[in-house]
Amino acid sequence: MDPKGREVPGYRMHAFVCGHTRPEGSARGCCSEKGSLELMRKFKLDSKGKGLTDVRVQKSGCLDFCENGPTCVIYPNGDWFRITEESIPKLIEFLDGGKLPSEYLLNLKA
Numbered sequence: 001m002d003p004k005g006r007e008v009p010g011y012r013m014h015a016f017v018c019g020h021t022r023p024e025g026s027a028r029g030c031c032s033e034k035g036s037l038e039l040m041r042k043f044k045l046d047s048k049g050k051g052l053t054d055v056r057v058q059k060s061g062c063l064d065f066c067e068n069g070p071t072c073v074i075y076p077n078g079d080w081f082r083i084t085e086e087s088i089p090k091l092i093e094f095l096d097g098g099k100l101p102s103e104y105l106l107n108l109k110a
């Protein structure tokens with residue numbers, strides 16, 4: 001057992017929010033210039049506030065869907081979202097066993 005009382009490694013669900021930064025004016029842009037780090041912090045704090053101890057929300061490097069971000073992917077199913085302020089309560093409900101918030105699924109721009 002580890003110091004947090006866990007007997008096995010891993011999480012029931014694991015959310016990654018891209019926090020990548022590129023130089024200003026780069027062709028692809030980046031998620032951090034669209035507020036991803038602030039969104040990730042709110043998502044993480046609100047999920048903890050909800051008492052979700054078997055999930056993890058964390059920053060990731062570039063998830064390679066930069067133009068469509070800020071991006072978020074949630075495992076184990078690998079569902080991809082465009083994270084926004086409005087989406088966070090729905091994403092937390094999803095982490096808590098609620099339905100997939102399909103209205104926030106990532107739609108790729110041509």
Ligand code: FES
Pocket residue numbers: 018019020021029030031032061062063064065066067069070071
């Ligand atoms: S910069 Fe976020 S997906 Fe690439």
